[in-house]
Amino acid sequence: MISPHGGKLIERLDFSEKSREEANELPRLSVNLDESRDLANIAHGVFSPLEGYMVREDFENVLEDGRLANDLPWTIPITKDISEEDKNRLKEGDTVALFYNDTPIALLNVEEIYTYDKKEYAEKVFRTTSIEHPGVANLMKKKEYLVGGKITLLNDPPTKFPQYKLWPKETRVLFKEKGWKTVVGFQTRNAPHVGHEYVQKAALTFVDGLFINPLIGKKKKGDFRDEVIIAAYDALFEHYYPKNSATLGILETEMRYAGPREAIFHAIMRKNFGCTHFIVGRDHAGVGNFYGPFDAHEIFYEYPDLKIEPLFFRSFYYCKKCGSVVNDKICPHGPEFRVNFSGTKIRELLLKGERPPELMMRPEVADAILQFDNPFVE
Amino acid sequence: MTEGKEKKYTTVSIPTTLFKKIERRIKGTGFTSVSSYVTYVLREIIAEDEVPEEPFSKEDEERVKERLRALGYLE
Numbered sequence: 143m144i145s146p147h148g149g150k151l152i153e154r155l156d157f158s159e160k161s162r163e164e165a166n167e168l169p170r171l172s173v174n175l176d177e178s179r180d181l182a183n184i185a186h187g188v189f190s191p192l193e194g195y196m197v198r199e200d201f202e203n204v205l206e207d208g209r210l211a212n213d214l215p216w217t218i219p220i221t222k223d224i225s226e227e228d229k230n231r232l233k234e235g236d237t238v239a240l241f242y243n244d245t246p247i248a249l250l251n252v253e254e255i256y257t258y259d260k261k262e263y264a265e266k267v268f269r270t271t272s273i274e275h276p277g278v279a280n281l282m283k284k285k286e287y288l289v290g291g292k293i294t295l296l297n298d299p300p301t302k303f304p305q306y307k308l309w310p311k312e313t314r315v316l317f318k319e320k321g322w323k324t325v326v327g328f329q330t331r332n333a334p335h336v337g338h339e340y341v342q343k344a345a346l347t348f349v350d351g352l353f354i355n356p357l358i359g360k361k362k363k364g365d366f367r368d369e370v371i372i373a374a375y376d377a378l379f380e381h382y383y384p385k386n387s388a389t390l391g392i393l394e395t396e397m398r399y400a401g402p403r404e405a406i407f408h409a410i411m412r413k414n415f416g417c418t419h420f421i422v423g424r425d426h427a428g429v430g431n432f433y434g435p436f437d438a439h440e441i442f443y444e445y446p447d448l449k450i451e452p453l454f455f456r457s458f459y460y461c462k463k464c465g466s467v468v469n470d471k472i473c474p475h476g477p478e479f480r481v482n483f484s485g486t487k488i489r490e491l492l493l494k495g496e497r498p499p500e501l502m503m504r505p506e507v508a509d510a511i512l513q514f515d516n517p518f519v520e
Numbered sequence: 521m522t523e524g525k526e527k528k529y530t531t532v533s534i535p536t537t538l539f540k541k542i543e544r545r546i547k548g549t550g551f552t553s554v555s556s557y558v559t560y561v562l563r564e565i566i567a568e569d570e571v572p573e574e575p576f577s578k579e580d581e582e583r584v585k586e587r588l589r590a591l592g593y594l595e
């Protein structure tokens with residue numbers, strides 16, 4: 143089995159009643175649902191080797207080099223922003239309780255409080271400072287200080303999909319029990335069309351297992367709703383996937399839309415789940431025209447020490463001449479023969495309540511999506 | 521934030537002959553300097569020494585299997 147990132151799967155859990163009660167007596171910071179989920183991701187090892195919110199040295203190294211202070215690859219800052227008022231009320235060495243509504247989610251040992259430059263953050267992580275970029279827009283709303291320090295989880299945050307919620311410890315046992323020595327991870331925030339299915343199955347041809355790992359969390363307007371993605375994959379699995387070589391589990395964290403840097407982050411999380419390979423598609427984790435279609439492929443060449451193997455895919459399309467689903471590497475025919483899997487086209491049809499053509503989307507998948515009044519985030 | 525931040529690079533000596541060989545080798549590749557090539561190669565080699573993972577305890581593993589069976593992931 144592949145080692146977790148940094149060599150050790152992090153586990154920082156304390157679900158004792160005593161600690162939960164003690165949390166009520168401590169100074170508080172509130173966290174939102176996405177932040178609660180990331181606290182759980184730290185504590186259950188999804189973000190191994192992180193044990194908490196980044197301190198300044200790690201944060202600055204991540205911005206500058208895409209690596210932690212110990213040189214380990216890491217591309218997305220994991221931080222907690224606080225206000226000037228909070229900064230004045232807290233001091234280094236304090237233990238703070240992080241509350242989501244009335245639930246104490248975690249304890250934070252305050253190691254360091256520091257300022258940061260949002261413009262530099264945006265440039266380094268998102269490669270743009272345009273507030274048209276949803277990640278940048280989000281960043282600009284953050285408070286002025288960051289607090290770093292180790293955390294301990296007191297309660298798992300709520301999830302809408304407990305039956306699909308797997309932590310790295312669980313997937314690692316699952317893969318072992320299934321006898322999978324090589325596992326390819328697939329990141330998605332979409333309901334699957336036939337093009338996705340071909341990418342997944344092409345990759346699965348060369349490894350023992352496929353782990354479909356939809357990302358559940360804050361998304362932007364027009365993205366598929368979480369329930370829809372799950373229902374669509376359920377249908378695809380039931381009708382088109384072999385049970386002994388494919389499985390589905392969710393990952394709850396927000397999309398950052400950081401393109402290339404997020405592709406590395408996505409790969410690291412899947413390594414922690416026990417995947418040996420990771421599918422990187424066209425414009426992976428991109429948004430609008432902020433990144434080139436293969437920027438997220440190129441960035442992997444800066445990380446020879448990542449250990450999880452990226453599998454780079456170009457887009458699949460249907461070729462009328464070949465009579466099958468192909469990509470430009472294996473099909474010699476011109477654009478006049480091509481039927482592209484257009485997300486926009488599929489969305490249009492679904493919004494009208496119509497099934498997309500079978501060449502584009504499996505009818506069972508389309509029906510699963512059409513059960514919902516509005517399949518998209520408003 | 522940029523103030524007071526030192527660039528974290530240092531110098532390593534390698535034989536001039538090796539340096540020249542690398543210089544020739546990286547011509548026409550994506551590597552822009554001998555330093556970036558050497559960094560790449562060293563990171564690749566160092567990553568090989570990652571410590572093997574400690575296995576989970578028997579009790580832990582059983583508890584996990586129990587949950588996986590309850591969820592229908594395992595028979």
Ligand SMILES: [Zn+2]
Binds near residue numbers: 462463473474479
């Ligand atoms: Zn063709």
